[in-house]
Amino acid sequence: GAVVSQHPSWVICKSGTSVKIECRSLDFQATTMFWYRQFPKQSLMLMATSNEGSKATYEQGVEKDKFLINHASLTLSTLTVTSAHPEDSSFYICSARGTSDYEQFFGPGTRLTVL
């Protein structure tokens, strides 16, 4: 099956710093990648959808200047949390969709803790 990796798997940072999370599709070309955030005991919340080579589409309430998304190639998308604060601490999960329209493949997630 299709494999999606995320790096790092966990990160601890100080308030005010920026953190970059990478999402890679390892064995397929991901035309679309999705970034989700999940707080404890809550469901996935879609943050943004990105298509290769174009600007990401952000969900309502998600600050695009704070959560910078770059999808520069068909196998890599990055999410940068700028000037992170403790309330940004969460589990960030990416998923990727290839040419098959129906299935998304999830990365293993990145746990961000902002002190």
Next chain:
Amino acid sequence: GQNIDQPTEMTATEGAIVQINCTYQTSGFNGLFWYQQHAGEAPTFLSYNVLDGLEEKGRFSSFLSRSKGYSYLLLKELQMKDSASYLCAVKDSNYQLIWGAGTKLIIKP
């Protein structure tokens, strides 16, 4: 608005059968998904239904009725490792996934 409802938590016994229901109201329908998510991990794909009926895959089966806006995930011969959250998600007319809040399934020996 768009809405997906599933029970918050269910408890079942090892070796038994459990059915997790999901009802949905979305703008359009392009398929329904079930995902399993263990605590602290990303979701893993279980099943996909786009036509009415039952899809069976080993111990897991998923049923869909589009006219009723209803699906269920059936888990047979429950094992302790099946303890997880089960997420129902519907793809709407814009091909965007709308997620339910998930059902936490607790398996007791």
